[in-house]
Amino acid sequence: MTRRSKTKLGYNDRHAKSGITAPLPDIETFPNQYKGYEITIEIPEYTAICPKTGLPDFGTITIHYMPDKDCLELKSLKMYIHAYRNLGIFYENSVNRVLQDVVTACRPVWAKVTGTFAARGGLRSVIEARYP
Structure with a gap:
C-alpha cells in the first residue's frame, strides 16, 4: 500500500x-586556519514569499x-539570503x-540551520535541519 499525501x-x-x-547566488568560502571551533551566524532579516498565497514570510535564520x-564568507552569504526575498518557498524547504x-x-x-519564523495567524514555526 502506498501512502498518498493529502492536500x-x-x-x-x-x-x-x-x-x-x-x-540562487553561490555562497563563497575562504580557507579555515583553525580546527575544533564553532561558528554561529544569525540572520534576523530573512524574508521569502508563501508559494500559495503570495504573502511575505519573515523570520530569523541561524546557521x-x-x-x-x-x-x-559573510558578504556572499548575505547576498544568497537576500535572494530568497522574491522566492516562493515554504519554511521547511527554505531551511533545508x-x-x-x-x-x-x-x-x-x-551544521545546523534553524529558521524561527514570525507568527502568522496565531502560529509561530521553528524549523531545524542538521548535517550529517
Whole structure:
C-alpha cells in the first residue's frame, strides 16, 4: 500500500516543491586556519514569499556549524539570503535548502540551520535541519 499525501485548501505538488531548485547566488568560502571551533551566524532579516498565497514570510535564520577546511564568507552569504526575498518557498524547504547549500559550499564537520519564523495567524514555526 502506498501512502498518498493529502492536500487541503488547494495545496499541490507545485506549491510543495516551489523554490527548492531555484537558482540562487553561490555562497563563497575562504580557507579555515583553525580546527575544533564553532561558528554561529544569525540572520534576523530573512524574508521569502508563501508559494500559495503570495504573502511575505519573515523570520530569523541561524546557521551554526563547525568548519573543516573552509569557512562561509559573510558578504556572499548575505547576498544568497537576500535572494530568497522574491522566492516562493515554504519554511521547511527554505531551511533545508539553506542547509544543503551551506554544506555544498563549505563541507563542514557538522551544521545546523534553524529558521524561527514570525507568527502568522496565531502560529509561530521553528524549523531545524542538521548535517550529517
